[in-house]
C-alpha cells in the first residue's frame with residue numbers, strides 16, 4: 341500500500357490555496373453560526389428562504405402523518421421503494437409543465453450523471469456550454485458519445501460546431517444550464533430552441549438554480565422565456581429554491597420509460613425518504629404563490645449588482661447568484677474573511693473552479709432576508725477601502 345501520493349496531492353491542494361474543510365455550522369433561518377460567530381447566510385441555495393419557514397413547516401406537519409410516512413424508503417424505486425408520493429409528485433410535475441411525463445431522482449447529481457450516459461451512445465454527440473456544472477461534465481464523461489463544448493453563451497460558436505459536425509452523428513444533445521451557477525448569467529433558451537430545431541437536435545436544460553426562483557409560477561427560465569414546450573429534457577432540482585432534496589426531469593413518455601429501464605443512478609440507489617418526497621410535493625403545489633418572493637429576489641439581486649458596480653467591482657449575470665470578482669485566489673479569500681468578520685457569510689470561489697484570476701465572492705441571495713439586512717451589506721460594500 342502506498343499512501344504517499346495522497347499526502348502529496350493534499351499538499352499540492354494546500355499550497356494552491358484550495359484546501360477544503362467541512363465546518364461545524366448551525367442554522368437559524370437566514371442566520372448562520374460558524375465558529376461561534378453569527379452571520380447573514382449569503383451562501384445558501386435556499387433562494388426563497390422556504391427551508392426554515394415556520395408556518396410552512398407547521399402546515400406540512402399538521403396535514404401529513406410524518407410518522408406513518410417514515411424516514412427511509414429502505415429500497416430502490418425499482419424494488420419496494422416506490423412509495424405513492426413519487427407518483428403524486430410526478431403527476432403534479434407533468435401537469436405543471438404540461439409535458440408527457442416526469443421522473444424524480446435522488447438529486448441533481450444523480451440526474452445529471454445518469455441521464456446523458458444512457459441517452460447518448462457511441463454514434464451520438466453531446467455539445468455543451470463551456471460552463472456547465474460538474475455533474476453534467478461527469479455525465480458526459482460517463483457516456484460513450486463524443487463531446488464538444490461551445491464557448492459560454494456563444495451560440496454562433498455552437499452553430500459553427502453544429503454546421504461542422506451535425507451530419508456525422510445520429511443524435512445530437514445540446515446541453516446547457518439556464519442560470520449558471522458561478523456567473524449567475526442566463527442562457528437564451530429561445531435561441532437554443534431555434535438552433536435545436538434547425539439542426540434536428542435534442543435540447544437538455546439544467547434549471548437547478550432557476551426552478552422556484554424564476555418564472556411566474558416558479559417553473560424556471562423555460563417558463564420565463566416561454567419555451568417549455570420546445571425543450572426535450574428539463575431538469576430541475578429540489579435542493580435549492582425548493583428547500584428539499586431530489587431532482588426531476590420532464591420529458592416525453594418514451595424517454596421516461598427508457599430511463600427507468602436503463603439509468604443506473606436511478607436503479608441502483610435507495611429511493612428518497614417518503615417524508616422528503618411528501619414535503620417536496622407540498623412545496624411544489626405552493627410554488628406559484630411565491631411570486632412576490634421571486635420579485636423581491638430579482639430586485640435585491642439587481643440592487644447588489646448596482647452597488648458592486650458603483651464601487652468599481654466587476655460583477656456578472658442577471659440572477660440571484662451575484663459574483664463579485666476579486667482576481668487572485670488570495671484576494672477572494674481575504675475579501676471573504678473581511679465579509680465574515682463583518683457578519684456576512686459569503687464564500688470565495690477560486691481557481692480551478694473558475695478561471696485563473698477570476699476568483700470571486702459568490703453571493704447567493706435569499707428572498708427571506710429583510711431589506712434592512714441587505715442595506716447593511718450594501719453599506720459595508722460602499723465603505724470598503726479602495727485598493
Ligand SMILES: Cc1ncc(COP(=O)(O)O)c(C=O)c1O
Pocket residue numbers: 446447448449450452473475517521546548549577578579586587
Ligand atoms: C447546475 C447544477 N446542476 C445540478 C446540481 C446538483 O444538484 P443536487 O445538489 O440536487 O445534487 C447543482 C448543484 O449545485 C448545480 O449547480
